[in-house]
Amino acid sequence: MAVAGCTAIMCATALLAFTGPWADGGPPTGSGDLPVLARANGVDLGVAVAVDPLLGDGGYRDVVGGHYTSVTAENTMKWDHVQPERGVFDWSGPDAMVDFAEAHGMNARGHTLLWHNQQPEWLSRGEWTSAELRGVLREHMEALMGRYQGRIGAWDVINEPFEDGEPFLRENLWHQVLGEDYIAEALRMAHEVDPGARLYINEFNIEGGGAKTDALYALAADLLDRGVPLHGIGFQGHFVHGQVPGNLAETMNRFTDLGLEVTVTELDVRIAEPVSEQAVRDQREEFRHVVAACLEVPDCRGVTVWGVSDAHSWIPEWFPGYDAATPFDEDYSPKPALWGMVDALSREPSGRSAGRTPRGRRRERTPAP
Template identity: 40%
Template sequence: MSHGSTAPLPGGRRGPLPGARLGALAGARAGARSGARPEAQPGTRHRALLRSTAALGALALAGAAALVATAPLALATADEPAGTAADAADAAADTDAADTLAQLASARGKDIGFALTANYLNETAYRNIADTEFNFVVAENAMKWDATEPQPNQFSFGAGDQVAQYAASSGKGLYGHTLVWHAQAPGWAQSLSGAALEGAMTNHITGVVNHFEGQVEAWDVVNEAFNDDGSRRSSFLQNGMGNGWIETAFRAARAADPNVKLCINDYSVESVNAKSTAIYNLVADFKQRGVPIDCVGFQSHLIVGQVPSSFQQNLERFAALGVDVRITELDIRMSTPASSGNLQQQASDYASVFRTCLAVQACQGVTIWGITDRYSWVPGTFPGQGAALVWDENYAPKPAYNAIYTALGGA
């Protein structure tokens, strides 16, 4: 999560998914971006089949409900022969034309993700949106250090497995967040230093990455390691292990899984500034020395009307280093109660962020930090601010929804 908030924010080894899904997905994305039609691979078919099955299930349920709702009308008009078949065909065509955000993003070769807390799936409205509008998911809290290893070498994967199982069953990609962060780390780890802390960190990374191997496409290995001025953040990690701890973490993650993509993630790095330049220099150094790093995450916890003008330029300079870029935790907050003017500006801002990702070939996609304002982390951290997500507290889509839809190519 962002801005250093310490409030809760929004061990068996498993084999890879069938058909080397991760490599196939990368090929499909590359084909979509180049305009070529990628050759179908087993992993691609596996993910597409899951998505198609979920979509067909949703359509079947919707169709059944529609039949029940219209049965009296059908009986009342059974003697009217003209136009009924044509009208039904037109209605079906209209339904088919109404793509979801997930369908639009997939057609552009991009992820559209959301941060998930699994128990919210028990709410029908939440579940319907999660199932249909996204093709990618990240655990909001369930894969962080305090959740996965509350006691030394005693791993707890129940909550994380729920997220992973949901992603697999609904045909969505899965992003791992986060292996090492100064916040939401267990007290026992924060009390360590030197070789003991390095050993504990390495063991934690190994245990978690091994457990989710073949399920997670990319990991936030290190989260929020820098200050706004580009210096290293003073934390138990930095103070206990010195400047080498980030490299140690990335090497441990690569040793645990040779195929998963490894990312560094931070906030207030969307523009070209001192903080983003410090991360740029770290990535350049890692690439030059052969330290494993594959991607950079730009959290993008933004304020309405303040999307940086240099966002695309910034993504492009990182991409030129040979890494993927991702928008990992997007929300756009405003003063509450929300005004109609701010909601319209928010819609424009969301569209701008999505267009920025679409314009950069190396941008893998955009993840929104939640679904509904009902569960957003923003009001608890920034009193008097909120309304940061795409659906309001009652699950009604805000103007931002249509703006994203249009930005992704929807008509």
């Protein structure tokens, strides 16, 4: 179904007419047109994709192309995939993702340029001087960002710069060799390579506030005060069922008050095994809440789900004893979580467009609490 030029409320009406009645509060019989609803609200609804199923699995491709407006590279743009040997680049995966996005009228997000994980051995075990590592980083950015300049609109330049549970910068390769100001250096370098791209710091466990959130806020404020080209903060959103923070919109607003945009970049909600039917039903409200929180924040650019289906989710491997974290089950059937996102997008927020700040303009900062 496609409903061109409709408002969110009109789209929702058309969606319900298309999908049929909801029996006993359950999902409708069809999946409707989520991209229309997302675009009517002025946000992206994205999904992280893997290359092999994107190329070879028709059901996977149908979910991606039929329900989302943007794609993020789940792994294929990370260092160990795209530059397994120094100066040897594998463009097959990134090309496939970006080509798919363009063929389906979708946006593409780059992930990620600096991270402490998934580094090839030649990089992680190298003995680098600061000048040498800067050269390596520039080579990588010029190759990767340069290849997709004008085709990828936003990049997670810095991924997870803080310690997992602490408000301190992580002692990663970049910090150890380049020093504490490596983040500013990398952002400036990325901006030089692609001046039109939106540049993000992407972090987890910041969604509900706390010391780590405060530390990231202080870092972002300092970077902006120094004129560093930082445009947004990515709130990853890897949640546990029953623990999705109620103050997500408030926390995002702290950063947009700095003049930044925000995005929920890696949303999933994992459920403890054995996964009950009630937990899956309750998960609907959690996905609704996250999308609704984004809609409450004028400078929230969208929400990206991390993983196309439960069969392709990273959760069971990385969090043993948890599963069912995405809006589609292992057979690509929609779960109540999908309809939670429909719920949120079907309610057009008042004043959203009026509340946007033009890109590049700084707001007066609200002091950190």
